Amino acid sequence: MSEEERLRTELYGKITELYQKRGKARFEPGKTLIRYCSPIFDDQEVNAAVESLLDGWLGVGKAAAKFEEEFCKYVGTTKLVLTNSGSSANLLAVSAAANHNGFKISKGDEAITPAMTFPSVINPLIQNGIKPVLVDSEIGKYAISTTEMEKALSERTKMVMLPHMMGNPCDMDFITEFCEENNLLLVEDSCDALGAEYRGKKTGTFGELGTFSFYASHHMSMGEGGAVATDDEEMEPIVRSFRDWGRIGAGQYMYNHIGYNLKPIDLQAAMGLIQLKRLGWFVKKRRENFKTLYEGFKAMERYFMLPQATKKSEPSWFGFPLTIRDDAGFKRDELSDFLWKANIENRPLLAGNIVDQPAYRKADMKVIGNLKNSEKVMHDGFFIGLYPGIDEEIIKYVVSKFKEFLAKQ
Ligand SMILES: Cc1ncc(COP(=O)(O)O)c(C=O)c1O
Known part of the structure; x- marks a missing residue:
């Protein structure tokens, strides 16, 4: 083994040791920020x-x-x-x-x-x-x-x-x-x-x-x-x-x-290349988390329009999207503030209705119909995370916080 090879092996080993020592962070309800997503990688990617x-x-x-x-x-x-x-x-x-x-x-x-x-x-x-x-x-x-x-x-x-x-x-x-x-x-x-x-x-x-x-x-x-x-x-x-x-x-x-x-x-x-090897698990875990979240939100259908897979499809959900119903009795901002205080990240549904975004006011575009659903989602749609770093314990906490908010309405 050359000097270079020896040093490289030592270096890769140290990085692996560092990740082993770090371990998995413990979830502390209310304290740990529940991200909408975060990359998942370890010493293999770093090496x-x-x-x-x-x-x-x-x-x-x-x-x-x-x-x-x-x-x-x-x-x-x-x-x-x-x-x-x-x-x-x-x-x-x-x-x-x-x-x-x-x-x-x-x-x-x-x-x-x-x-x-x-x-x-x-x-x-x-x-x-x-x-x-x-x-x-x-x-x-x-x-x-x-x-x-x-x-x-x-x-x-x-x-x-x-x-x-x-x-x-x-x-x-x-x-x-x-x-x-x-x-x-x-x-x-x-x-x-x-x-x-x-x-x-x-x-x-x-x-x-x-x-x-x-x-x-x-x-x-x-x-x-x-x-x-x-x-x-x-x-x-x-x-x-x-x-x-x-x-x-x-x-x-x-x-x-x-x-x-x-x-x-x-x-x-x-x-x-390393992430690609993990991708099968990433997708599987997202689908499992979707199912668990869906089960939890079923009882809240009176307030939210729940996500729905297209027929003949197997989605690979990016997040868990929800749209607040017209007669829910609360505003998105009120719910969003409550969730942020509980350390649950939540975001609007991407750009919403692009026509309403300042950059596009003068753009040469054609609009078909009244875009009423896009408009509704722009104001009342949002999503929360379901990425593979989220587990059942976290989902339980998230669902309980939504229920707590709704109980106050
Ligand atoms: C539908 C869609 N297309 C394209 C992009 C852009 O991807 P990137 O952030 O890699 O530029 C995004 C970003 O999330 C997206 O949601």
Whole structure:
């Protein structure tokens, strides 16, 4: 063993020892902050990151290539481009779609997308000169309303930009047929829904392009990170080119797109490879926590619209979403303050109705119908955590605190 190998082994061993000594933090009701999510990792990820640093090449390298291969196997796609965030993945997917000769998308063409969304779902449309056509979603499922999609069709519709919000799949039977019949390109944002399935097929693999996020609060994490999946042989090099300054292939100073630099570093992929091994458990635990929370909230249906899985789907819940009923007799802020005081983190449902967000007031967008559900969720929707760091003891405490609040109404 060389001196370098000996020191490395010692170092990795020390990191493992540190994590063993730390152990698991004890839950103290009312004192421990119950996060909506937190990355779960240990000495294995840290050692992989340290090893990647010690190897000396920080840029995209062998771990990234390996991650792309392994993640393809997990989701069931043939090609993957790793990037530095889910938002970057959306930007790359839309940029590639708009520049793929097969789809003939030009400035002013339209993309159907829900108004109840996250900003970086629709930002890349605006940034590429594609007009977002905003439709309503269903409360409980938080999935795009398929009847509203039909009303949104026009001669200029070229694309559907489809987030599986909160980890619950959209109605993919309807949407894939809708896209086929109307010759629309489908970009599926699976950033909230890693591991979710519809008819046994993973979300993010139904459309021409699928995107994923590996941000700290997501199903698996690299700190920041994302990916674009596709089965289209021509699409993958376009995505990669936009990611890598617009260049053609690796190592050449030839550019065929006006691109970006949205590459991750290899250390992120090294951590991601370990996280991928844990992903099956992460998803399973989220589903179990969803079930336990649901059981606890069933008695509170008079006050809340409870989350509801789309038919034929197995969601991979991002959080536990709730919408306060009109006649509940309390305001979201009152409940939210009470929960924060009990150290239970709670958040609005992402951007709510994007039309109401200041940045979009002057944006060139089209609105279909009155968006009443998106509006309702903007004011009365919120979610709490169900990530794998949450166990039955914590759920019991959370449910008891909700009951305590409701008893005072
Ligand atoms: C639906 C959706 N798409 C995209 C993103 C962006 O992902 P990232 O934070 O990795 O940029 C998010 C963020 O949570 C999201 O909820």
